[in-house]
Amino acid sequence: MKILVINCGSSSLKYQLIDMNDESVIAKGLCERIGIAGSMLTHSPAGKGKVVIEKDMPNHQVAIELVMAALQDADHGVIKSTDEISAIGHRVLHGGMKFYKSIVVNEEVKEVIRECFDLGPLHNPANLMGIEACEAAMPGKPNVAVFDTAFGMNMPAKAYKYAIPEEYYEKYSIRRYGFHGTSHNFVSGEAIKFAGLDPENAKVIVCHLGNGASISASIGGKCVDTSMGLTPLEGLIMGTRSGDLDPAVLQFIMNKEGLDVNQMLNILNKKSGVLGMSGVSSDFRDVGKAADEGNERAAVALDAYFYRVIKYIGAYAAAMNGVDAIAFTAGVGENDKAGRKRICESLTYLGVEIDDEANDIRGEKRIISTPNSKVKVMLLPTNEELAIARDTLALVK
Numbered sequence: 001m002k003i004l005v006i007n008c009g010s011s012s013l014k015y016q017l018i019d020m021n022d023e024s025v026i027a028k029g030l031c032e033r034i035g036i037a038g039s040m041l042t043h044s045p046a047g048k049g050k051v052v053i054e055k056d057m058p059n060h061q062v063a064i065e066l067v068m069a070a071l072q073d074a075d076h077g078v079i080k081s082t083d084e085i086s087a088i089g090h091r092v093l094h095g096g097m098k099f100y101k102s103i104v105v106n107e108e109v110k111e112v113i114r115e116c117f118d119l120g121p122l123h124n125p126a127n128l129m130g131i132e133a134c135e136a137a138m139p140g141k142p143n144v145a146v147f148d149t150a151f152g153m154n155m156p157a158k159a160y161k162y163a164i165p166e167e168y169y170e171k172y173s174i175r176r177y178g179f180h181g182t183s184h185n186f187v188s189g190e191a192i193k194f195a196g197l198d199p200e201n202a203k204v205i206v207c208h209l210g211n212g213a214s215i216s217a218s219i220g221g222k223c224v225d226t227s228m229g230l231t232p233l234e235g236l237i238m239g240t241r242s243g244d245l246d247p248a249v250l251q252f253i254m255n256k257e258g259l260d261v262n263q264m265l266n267i268l269n270k271k272s273g274v275l276g277m278s279g280v281s282s283d284f285r286d287v288g289k290a291a292d293e294g295n296e297r298a299a300v301a302l303d304a305y306f307y308r309v310i311k312y313i314g315a316y317a318a319a320m321n322g323v324d325a326i327a328f329t330a331g332v333g334e335n336d337k338a339g340r341k342r343i344c345e346s347l348t349y350l351g352v353e354i355d356d357e358a359n360d361i362r363g364e365k366r367i368i369s370t371p372n373s374k375v376k377v378m379l380l381p382t383n384e385e386l387a388i389a390r391d392t393l394a395l396v397k
């Protein structure tokens with residue numbers, strides 16, 4: 001059975017065709033600059049060189065048609081016809097208060113995705129366009145929506161409620177949702193299996209440290225708390241996002257600089273984080289290099305970044321009254337061994353003991369704590385596409 005996984009952004013579309021017999025990727029690719037001049041499709045069939053197709057893509061519908069043509073192409077194609085595709089799994093950012101898990105798309109599901117446009121203004125419209133483009137290109141095939149917010153919907157009220165007047169929760173569903181849910185769900189589940197922990201009761205902290213970064217606490221794979229909130233702005237310091245901050249800072253800066261709320265939010269989302277603090281880059285490698293070369297602001301930005309992660313791990317260990325495993329994932333979590341060591345060295349009070357030799361690794365599943373460590377610490381590469389494909393398969397089988 002083959003599942004097509006689609007992840008649409010406002011001007012991009014990523015895809016993977018996965019053979020669910022062995023969970024191998026048959027082909028993957030990316031459409032860029034959809035709706036903008038100079039659009040192109042990069043198609044990578046497994047075991048063959050990648051192909052770049054430069055063609056006008058005025059909308060997602062045309063992009064999907066080009067993807068389907070690339071998948072069936074005589075030279076670089078991997079299937080004979082779309083009949084070989086059993087279902088399509090879509091990453092959808094926001095499911096609002098309705099969806100606690102993935103679901104087969106029907107008109108009602110599309111309506112909810114539409115209702116959530118103001119909660120996910122950049123992603124939800126694109127996600128819906130992707131679904132409708134697949135419906136048009138492959139009529140009758142099941143489409144499954146996999147929500148980035150679904151994992152966080154299992155949080156208890158004490159974790160998801162903001163301490164603001166209740167009417168805003170009732171009128172507008174203002175609460176903490178959490179994001180990167182597909183990744184946190186996948187990595188926490190894999191961590192339990194990999195470390196041989198109790199599937200019902202294991203207390204796991206997942207540190208998803210990429211350009212966007214978030215951290216979650218879960219018991220038996222069910223989310224207890226997670227660091228992103230109503231939007232992905234809350235929580236950890238990120239590449240360009242501020243993470244947690246006193247809301248009065250907004251009022252102060254807006255008054256002094258004569259900014260409106262959209263300009264202010266743009267600064268907090270796109271110009272803050274390690275980029276804003278260091279003035280160097282949003283890329284952690286650049287900031288690390290600058291810090292190593294003596295750039296004080298870059299060093300402080302990284303200090304603050306790791307300090308925030310360490311604080312959240314402490315808070316989540318407290319929230320669960322203990323922790324059995326800590327898993328690192330995403331760009332920084334999977335590649336930055338010095339960063340992992342730096343975090344773990346502040347967790348000795350939890351009984352964490354890191355094994356330097358085991359930690360000398362990138363992008364590979366491995367336990368990086370010593371056998372004596374009271375907490376199993378591991379590196380676990382995330383795989384959101386596979387998680388989406390598995391959910392899709394489970395719903396259409």
Ligand code: ADP
Pocket residue numbers: 209210211212213239282283284285286288330331332335336337
């Ligand atoms: P996103 O999906 O949120 O864009 P990724 O998970 O792809 O982010 O992570 C990208 C980040 O990972 C970049 O900031 C990059 O600098 C960082 N990264 C990759 N390799 C390393 C490394 N060896 N050391 C530190 N950071 C790294």
